[in-house]
Amino acid sequence: MASILIVEDEAPFRERFVRTLQRNGHECRPCGDVATARLAVEEADYDVAFVDLRLPDGLGTELLERLGERAPQTAIIMMTAYAGLESAVESLRHGAVDYLEKPFSFEQALHRLDRVLEYQGVLADNQRLRRELRSAEPATDIIGTSDAMRSVQALIDRVAASPTTVLITGESGTGKELVARQIHHQSRHQKGRLVSVNCAAIPDQLLESELFGHEKGAFTGAEQVKRGLFELADKGTLFLDEIAEMETNLQAKLLRALESREIMRVGGTRPIPIDIRLLVATNRRLADLVATGDFREDLYYRVRVVEIALPPLRARAGDVAILARHFVQKFCRELKRASLGVSNAAMRYLVAYRWPGNVRELQNVIERAMILCSGDWIEPEDLPADLTGKAELGDEDLRAAVWAYEREHIRTVLDSVDNDRKRAAELLGIGVSSLYRKLQEPLPEAQREGPDPGLDA
Ligand SMILES: Nc1ncnc2c1ncn2[C@@H]1O[C@H](COP(=O)(O)OP(=O)(O)OP(=O)(O)O)[C@@H](O)[C@H]1O
Ligand SMILES: [Mg+2]
Structure with missing residues (x-):
């Protein structure tokens, strides 16, 4: 079928x-x-x-x-x-x-x-x-000016050059794969390939021979020698996505490969040396899986040498506006249409929404809106009903939305004038003292979030 x-x-x-x-x-x-x-x-x-x-x-x-x-x-x-x-x-x-x-x-x-x-x-x-082809694409920029994304970028810059394994965590759609790509492109392994494997997409029995390859006759159907993805990624980066879905036997083999820096093809006897940078990602809480015995503790410590935790989009509402504009421009180029804006009313809904599907969902919402939108501005009616449906934004949400939007805007302006606050205030048409005040105003309660429960601290 x-x-x-x-x-x-x-x-x-x-x-x-x-x-x-x-x-x-x-x-x-x-x-x-x-x-x-x-x-x-x-x-x-x-x-x-x-x-x-x-x-x-x-x-x-x-x-x-x-x-x-x-x-x-x-x-x-x-x-x-x-x-x-x-x-x-x-x-x-x-x-x-x-x-x-x-x-x-x-x-x-x-x-x-x-x-x-x-x-x-x-x-x-x-x-x-095809995976190799995909990895040859240049990395897209990671967009975001929130404190959280600035520290993510700083962390990427720090770890990219070293060969350390990096664990990338975050809810679905927060940009884990994008971060993996960025690390690869900034690393000394960038001349090699970036090979991505989605551990959840490949059945357990196949994953082993996908990763390690197999010798001829290793099992029925193994008619040829096959090099595994470890070998393909040699001198490059191997990105194991959704690593939590790997079954524990295979986790043990993975650990062995990482420690010995060599692999053995399925059915093989000859160790093959490998030089790879390993990146892994998951949207689950590995610590919990370790506690229930579903993820090996030794592998957990081996992969989480450095962890990059991507915050959910709702915890960085200040990034919504800039991401929305980024996607509008991107689709304008792709759809070859004249530039388009997001109306203030529509932007308010975007900023106040909780984005369970994170950046990917925002990207889809923008693309859909651009297909539906007939004028020069994306309006609330171009947005899906579940964004605007629960229409009455609470006062709290609204304040948070305005706060996030303002702060993002102020930052963009400040960046454009090399942080000259006097000049920025002029451009914004506000006094210098109110610029200071706005920058220091705390995030209203409604949007403030503790560490995300889905992530390891
Ligand atoms: N900060 C960002 N700037 C620009 N684009 C982003 C950003 N974060 C995510 N995206 C885009 O959003 C989409 C989803 O990101 P990505 O595939 O990296 O998410 P993920 O965390 O790997 O999700 P999943 O867990 O579902 O695999 C991609 O198209 C990506 O390019
Ligand atoms: Mg992904």
């Missing part, structure tokens, strides 16, 4: 196609235009996408690029009524694996689908290749 994205504007045809695929045991997500499909791509992963070339709000090839970036594992089959070699070649050039010329029969489509799924099976092993 495969999960399939269908992007086709002709509704009756789309529905029949979906029913046929469902009868064959596949899961389908139908979309009628580019905008809906873009959202669908953010929300789930697909094995295969059938994409119509001509859509009411754009060309299917735009989606090809998007899918290529966000979901390189999705195989794309173009559907085109404008036959001709030209559009087909064009879409293949944009990364489609196949195309169907309309009109086609559903048998034809199913046949192509089977072929693509089979091909994907063959390619599953090449996931690692």
